[in-house]
Amino acid sequence: EVQLVESGGGLVQPGGSLRLSCAGYGFRFTSYWMTWVRQAPGKGLEWVANIKQDGSEKYYVESVKGRFTISRDNAEKSLYLQMNSLRAEDTAVYYCATVAWDSSGWYRVESWGQGTLVTVSS
């Protein structure tokens, strides 16, 4: 059974930094693109970033480019999100998830963690 466990969330002041971690269990970590998706309180889902299996390709939503960095350690089966220059609008539950893909080109977010809450406030 696929299990994703996020950690590292918490309260941080505007302009501060935080590093989220996600540990993967029960699946072949190196076979999957991985993604971070966030959800502000009472709002819809927002894709944040993707990373390829070997870390050679990374993609970000425009609003976090230059501030957030996605990375992975395949030996540790872990995904990370380094968040710098945090703003109030970054307040959200951050989900780590696997990305499934098939030969038809259909990407989809398949397995999700339980999420970790990041609150940016003074």
Added chain:
Amino acid sequence: DIQMTQSPSSLSASVGDRVTITCRASQSISNYLNWYQQRPGKAPKLLIYGASSLQSGVPSRFSGSGSGTDFTLTISSLQPEDFATYSCQQTYTFWTFGQGTRVEIK
């Protein structure tokens, strides 16, 4: 950026009802469209991918259709566990989600 607009934003329905949720893309996305279900306080769950392919383990009362800019999620006979929020997602270029449709008990 491709904008995804869902309608309605919320709806009330009874157990056994047929429910239809619509998602419209601001430009053509072929069939790169997924649907998710999210219960309160829980992580989303993948229902449909590629506009109409049912994810393994998802009940057959869920179905998806559409291509280009207009897509539909249908629940053929609403069950008590289906009261939740449903979101569409395009993966044609970068990714964006719709704002969600909340399905409530009538």
